[in-house]
Amino acid sequence: MDTNITIAVDAMGADAGPQVAVEGALAALKDSKFGSKITKIALVGRQAEIKSILGKISHDVNRLEVVDAQEVIHVEEVPTSAIKTKKNSSIVVGLNLVKQGRAAAFVSAGSTGAVLAGGTTIIGRIKGIKRPALGVLLPNSTGGHTFLTDAGANVDAKPEFLLQFAQMGSVYMESVLGVDNPRIGLVNVGAEREKGNSVAKAAYELLEASDLNFTGNVEARDIPGGAVDVAVCDGFVGNIILKYTEGYAKGMFATLKIELVSRFLSRFGALLSRGAFKRMRKRYDYTEVGGAPFIGLNGLVVKAHGSSNAKAIKNSIGQCVKFIEGGVVAKIQSMSNNNEED
Amino acid sequence: MDTNITIAVDAMGADAGPQVAVEGALAALKDSKFGSKITKIALVGRQAEIKSILGKISHDVNRLEVVDAQEVIHVEEVPTSAIKTKKNSSIVVGLNLVKQGRAAAFVSAGSTGAVLAGGTTIIGRIKGIKRPALGVLLPNSTGGHTFLTDAGANVDAKPEFLLQFAQMGSVYMESVLGVDNPRIGLVNVGAEREKGNSVAKAAYELLEASDLNFTGNVEARDIPGGAVDVAVCDGFVGNIILKYTEGYAKGMFATLKIELVSRFLSRFGALLSRGAFKRMRKRYDYTEVGGAPFIGLNGLVVKAHGSSNAKAIKNSIGQCVKFIEGGVVAKIQSMSNNNEED
Numbered sequence: 235m236d237t238n239i240t241i242a243v244d245a246m247g248a249d250a251g252p253q254v255a256v257e258g259a260l261a262a263l264k265d266s267k268f269g270s271k272i273t274k275i276a277l278v279g280r281q282a283e284i285k286s287i288l289g290k291i292s293h294d295v296n297r298l299e300v301v302d303a304q305e306v307i308h309v310e311e312v313p314t315s316a317i318k319t320k321k322n323s324s325i326v327v328g329l330n331l332v333k334q335g336r337a338a339a340f341v342s343a344g345s346t347g348a349v350l351a352g353g354t355t356i357i358g359r360i361k362g363i364k365r366p367a368l369g370v371l372l373p374n375s376t377g378g379h380t381f382l383t384d385a386g387a388n389v390d391a392k393p394e395f396l397l398q399f400a401q402m403g404s405v406y407m408e409s410v411l412g413v414d415n416p417r418i419g420l421v422n423v424g425a426e427r428e429k430g431n432s433v434a435k436a437a438y439e440l441l442e443a444s445d446l447n448f449t450g451n452v453e454a455r456d457i458p459g460g461a462v463d464v465a466v467c468d469g470f471v472g473n474i475i476l477k478y479t480e481g482y483a484k485g486m487f488a489t490l491k492i493e494l495v496s497r498f499l500s501r502f503g504a505l506l507s508r509g510a511f512k513r514m515r516k517r518y519d520y521t522e523v524g525g526a527p528f529i530g531l532n533g534l535v536v537k538a539h540g541s542s543n544a545k546a547i548k549n550s551i552g553q554c555v556k557f558i559e560g561g562v563v564a565k566i567q568s569m570s571n572n573n574e575e576d
Numbered sequence: 577m578d579t580n581i582t583i584a585v586d587a588m589g590a591d592a593g594p595q596v597a598v599e600g601a602l603a604a605l606k607d608s609k610f611g612s613k614i615t616k617i618a619l620v621g622r623q624a625e626i627k628s629i630l631g632k633i634s635h636d637v638n639r640l641e642v643v644d645a646q647e648v649i650h651v652e653e654v655p656t657s658a659i660k661t662k663k664n665s666s667i668v669v670g671l672n673l674v675k676q677g678r679a680a681a682f683v684s685a686g687s688t689g690a691v692l693a694g695g696t697t698i699i700g701r702i703k704g705i706k707r708p709a710l711g712v713l714l715p716n717s718t719g720g721h722t723f724l725t726d727a728g729a730n731v732d733a734k735p736e737f738l739l740q741f742a743q744m745g746s747v748y749m750e751s752v753l754g755v756d757n758p759r760i761g762l763v764n765v766g767a768e769r770e771k772g773n774s775v776a777k778a779a780y781e782l783l784e785a786s787d788l789n790f791t792g793n794v795e796a797r798d799i800p801g802g803a804v805d806v807a808v809c810d811g812f813v814g815n816i817i818l819k820y821t822e823g824y825a826k827g828m829f830a831t832l833k834i835e836l837v838s839r840f841l842s843r844f845g846a847l848l849s850r851g852a853f854k855r856m857r858k859r860y861d862y863t864e865v866g867g868a869p870f871i872g873l874n875g876l877v878v879k880a881h882g883s884s885n886a887k888a889i890k891n892s893i894g895q896c897v898k899f900i901e902g903g904v905v906a907k908i909q910s911m912s913n914n915n916e917e918d
Contacts, residue, residue, distance in 0.1 A: 374827065389776075421816065455820065458824045458826070458828075459827055468773075469765070471812070475816065476796075478800070485716065485801055486717075
C-alpha cells in the first residue's frame with residue numbers, strides 16, 4: 235500500500251479557469267471521506283495565477299504545492315504535436331510528475347486528446363497492454379454505476395484490445411468500487427452470440443474464452459438498467475454512448491421543464507416536487523462521479539470534464555485515492571504478466 | 577400520385593398477438609388525418625384468428641381484406657433461412673404483396689432480421705442502392721424529430737453506404753416530414769473533420785463532396801437537441817443509439833418515479849404535475865411515431881416495434897401513407913439514376 239499519496243492536478247484545464255481546480259483541490263484535502271488519505275496535492279500551472287487565488291483562501295501550505303507550468307494546451311490544438319512542442323504546459327509537466335514518481339496520479343480537465351496522447355507517450359503503457367482505454371462510470375437506475383470502456387481513446391479497435399479493456403475494467407470495478415466478480419458485457423446490437431459487426435463477433439470469442447465473468451452481449455437498452463458492471467466496446471461506440479447520455483439527459487430535463495411550467499397546476503406541482511428533481515439530477519450528475527480514468531498506463535491519469543466545477547475536480551481527486559488504494563496499476567501489471575505467460 | 581393506396585399489415589408480428597394489428601388497422605382506416613387516403617388494408621396472417629377478432633368489431637369489409645398466411649417467423653429463428661423455408665409466413669406473404677404491386681407498403685412488428693432479409697431478397701433494392709437502411713425518427717427537444725439512419729440494417733458499413741444513407745435520409749425528411757433542405761450530420765466523436773474512425777473519416781469526404789446540405793460531424797450529445805435533421809451512421813452505431821435511447825428514457829422515468837414517491841411533498845407535487853409528465857411521455861413515446869422505414873427498396877417496408885400496441889400500428893400505417901404520398905421510392909430511384917450517370 236502506498237502510504238504517500240501525492241496527486242497532481244492540472245490547474246489550467248477546466249473551461250472555467252484555475253479557480254475551480256484550486257477550490258477543488260482545497261475541498262479534496264478537507265473532504266471527510268478521503269481528504270486525510272492525501273499526503274499532498276500539486277497544482278500544476280501558471281504559478282502567479284494559482285498563488286493569487288490561493289492567497290485569498292486559508293489552506294495548509296504543507297499539503298499544497300504549486301508546480302509552475304507557463305504554457306497551456308488548448309482543445310483546438312492537434313494533441314500529438316502540442317505534447318511535443320509545449321514541454322512546459324500544465325499537461326506535460328503534470329504527466330512528468332507521475333512519470334518521475336513524484337505524484338501517483340494526474341487529474342486534468344484539459345484537452346482529452348492531449349491527455350490521452352501525453353499519457354501514452356510520457357507515462358507509457360503497462361507492459362503487455364496494447365492500448366490504454368478511457369473508462370467512465372455511468373450512473374444506472376439501480377443506484378450504482380456501470381463502467382463503460384473504452385469511452386473514447388481508441389476509435390478503431392481490434393478484438394484483442396476489447397478483451398484487454400474488459401480485463402482492466404474488471405480490475406477497476408473490483409478494486410475501486412468493490413464489486414465482487416464484475417459482470418462483463420460486450421456492447422452489441424443483439425443478445426445472441428452471432429450478432430454484431432466483425433470486431434464484436436471476434437471479441438465475443440475472446441471474452442468467452444477468458445476467465446472473466448463474461449455474461450455475453452449487452453444490448454444498449456439494458457445498460458442504463460445496470461445489466462452489467464463493465465460494458466465493453468471500442469472508443470467510437472463508447473464515446474458516442476457517453477456523449478449521447480449527456481445530451482439526452484439534458485434534452486429530457488429541458489423538455490420536462492417546458493412541460494412543467496406550461497400550466498399552472500403543473501408549475502405548482504413541480505414546486506412541491508423540487509426535492510425529488512434535485513435528488514434525480516444528483517443521481518445523473520457527472521460532477522458526483524468525478525472524471526474518467528485512463529487505464530493501462532504505468533500510473534494514473536484521470537480526465538475530468540472540461541466543464542468541471544470545483545466539486546467535479548474534488549471528486550476526481552477522490553477517485554484517484556480509491557484507485558491508488560485499490561492498487562489498480564499493480565493488479566493490471568500482474569494480470570498483463572500472466573497473459574504474457576499464457 | 578398513387579391514388580390507390582393499399583397497405584399490407586403483418587397481423588402476426590406484434591408480441592401482443594393479432595389483436596393489436598387488427599385494432600391498429602381499423603383505427604388507421606378511421607383516422608381523421610390519413611384514414612380517408614387509404615384504399616384498403618390487407619391483414620396478413622392466420623385467417624381464422626384474424627376473422628375471429630374482426631367478427632367482434634364493426635368495420636367496412638370493402639376496405640379490409642384478410643390474406644391468409646399460416647406460418648409465423650419467430651424472433652429466435654435465423655432470418656435468412658426462415659425467409660427461405662417459411663414461404664407461407666405472414667412476413668414472406670406480406671412482402672410478396674408489395675413485390676407483386678398488390679400493396680404499396682408492408683408494416684410488420686415481427687422479427688427485424690426477417691423483415692430486413694426478406695425485404696432485400698423479395699422486394700429487392702432500388703437499382704444503384706448498395707444497401708437499404710433502417711431509419712428511425714428520434715424525438716428531439718425542439719419538438720421535432722431527427723432521422724437516424726442506418727438504425728441497424730448494416731452493422732459493417734463502407735463509407736459509400738453512409739453517403740447513400742444520407743441521400744435517402746434527406747429525401748425522406750424532405751418528402752415525408754416536409755423539412756426544407758434537411759441538415760445532414762455524420763455521427764462522430766468530435767466536431768472537427770479529422771475526427772473519427774477510418775470509416776467516418778472517409779464518409780466525411782464523400783458527404784462533403786456531395787450536393788447534400790452536409791453540416792459536418794454531429795457529436796452524439798447534440799443529436800437530442802435537434803442539431804441535425806438526418807444523423808448518419810453505420811447500423812452498429814445507429815442501433816446502439818436507438819436502443820440506448822429506449823433504455824435510458826426508461827431508466828430516467830423509473831428513477832424519477834422512485835424519487836417522486838419517496839417523500840410526501842414530492843408525491844403530492846407529482847400528482848399536481850401529472851399532466852406535464854403525461855405530455856412529456858407522449859413526446860418521447862415511440863408509439864406516436866410509428867415504425868422504422870426500411871428505405872432503398874423498390875417498395876416500402878416499415879418495421880414496427882415488437883412491443884407495438886394498436887396505436888403504434890395505426891401510426892406506422894399513417895407513416896406509410898405520408899411516404900407513399902411523398903413519392904419517396906420514385907425520388908430515390910431518380911436520385912440513384914443521377915448518381916449512376918455521374
